[in-house]
Amino acid sequence: MLKMGLKNLRLDQQEAPENIYFIASGKGGVGKTWFSITFSQALGQQDKKILLCDGDLGLANIDIQLGLTAEKDLTSSLMNYIELKDVIIPYPQGGFDVIAGRSGSGTLATLPPQSLIYLREQLKKLSSVYDIILVDLGAGVGTTIQNLMQIAGQCIVVITDEPTSLMDAYAFIKVMHGRRQVLPMNIIINQAETLEAGKRTYEIIQQVCEKFLNMTPHLLGIIRRDPYVRDTICAQTPILTRYPTAPAAEDVKGIVQMITS
Numbered sequence: 001m002l003k004m005g006l007k008n009l010r011l012d013q014q015e016a017p018e019n020i021y022f023i024a025s026g027k028g029g030v031g032k033t034w035f036s037i038t039f040s041q042a043l044g045q046q047d048k049k050i051l052l053c054d055g056d057l058g059l060a061n062i063d064i065q066l067g068l069t070a071e072k073d074l075t076s077s078l079m080n081y082i083e084l085k086d087v088i089i090p091y092p093q094g095g096f097d098v099i100a101g102r103s104g105s106g107t108l109a110t111l112p113p114q115s116l117i118y119l120r121e122q123l124k125k126l127s128s129v130y131d132i133i134l135v136d137l138g139a140g141v142g143t144t145i146q147n148l149m150q151i152a153g154q155c156i157v158v159i160t161d162e163p164t165s166l167m168d169a170y171a172f173i174k175v176m177h178g179r180r181q182v183l184p185m186n187i188i189i190n191q192a193e194t195l196e197a198g199k200r201t202y203e204i205i206q207q208v209c210e211k212f213l214n215m216t217p218h219l220l221g222i223i224r225r226d227p228y229v230r231d232t233i234c235a236q237t238p239i240l241t242r243y244p245t246a247p248a249a250e251d252v253k254g255i256v257q258m259i260t261s
């Protein structure tokens with residue numbers, strides 16, 4: 001079975017569990033990893049069982065933002081066919097579990113087809129154990145990201161108000177929509193000046209998607225630009241632990257309350 005070619009990897013919508021969310025952006029540095037961590041913790045605070053997996057196969061950094069030392073990671077699972085459940089690291093301070101990635105040499109910056117099949121099967125197994133699995137992707141819209149996206153049940157695209165972020169997010173949505181038209185696309189506007197400005201940014205992406213792709217991505221939420229974010233990343237402590245009432249923390253908690261109530 002592991003010898004199947006890439007063509008055979010295409011999944012039907014029904015086959016991709018809906019509780020597996022892939023977090024993407026197109027442009028790098030927009031806040032995917034920070035959002036993934038904060039979203040995981042906020043969901044955990046609502047008694048959801050959450051697994052956060054570092055799917056940035058080139059420059060993994062969930063463990064860095066959390067200040068974790070990972071002795072096992074996604075790469076060791078994929079390279080040695082170790083069960084994914086056996087590389088999970090509990091992160092009790094945050095109320096969620098983590099699968100770390102690996103940066104630098106020995107990473108899986110390009111994913112062999114058999115590893116993708118293995119990852120798909122392993123994530124599918126874990127999707128019945130967790131309420132939500134979040135996979136934090138790297139930037140870009142290259143082949144590895146496109147292949148990884150085949151095993152997503154849903155997608156969250158993180159966008160800022162910069163034209164480059166909007167353009168790259170649109171390129172990402174366009175490519176993915178071309179491959180899997182039924183994949184639910186959710187939008188997070190991050191680093192918004194105000195909630196109203198964030199709404200206007202969403203409307204730009206909404207309009208181009210409706211005009212050129214004939215689809216409407218769903219607005220999951222808007223997060224304000226907040227100096228506490230950088231502070232918490234430098235301190236390697238999640239914002240909901242260090243500054244739980246900071247504006248960006250409140251925004252993420254609001255998003256979680258909306259989707260869990």
Ligand SMILES: Nc1ncnc2c1ncn2[C@@H]1O[C@H](COP(=O)(O)OP(=O)(O)OP(=O)(O)O)[C@@H](O)[C@H]1O
Pocket residue numbers: 025027028029030031032033034035056137138139190191192223224225226227229230233248
């Ligand atoms: N809401 C916010 N307010 C202020 N700064 C933010 C916010 N969100 C993210 N940032 C800043 O953006 C930087 C990049 O964040 P992060 O590493 O999470 O982005 P990324 O999209 O995962 O990047 P990459 O594409 O390299 O993986 C952070 O160091 C932080 O300073």
Ligand SMILES: [Mg+2]
Pocket residue numbers: 032033034056061136137138
């Ligand atoms: Mg990142």
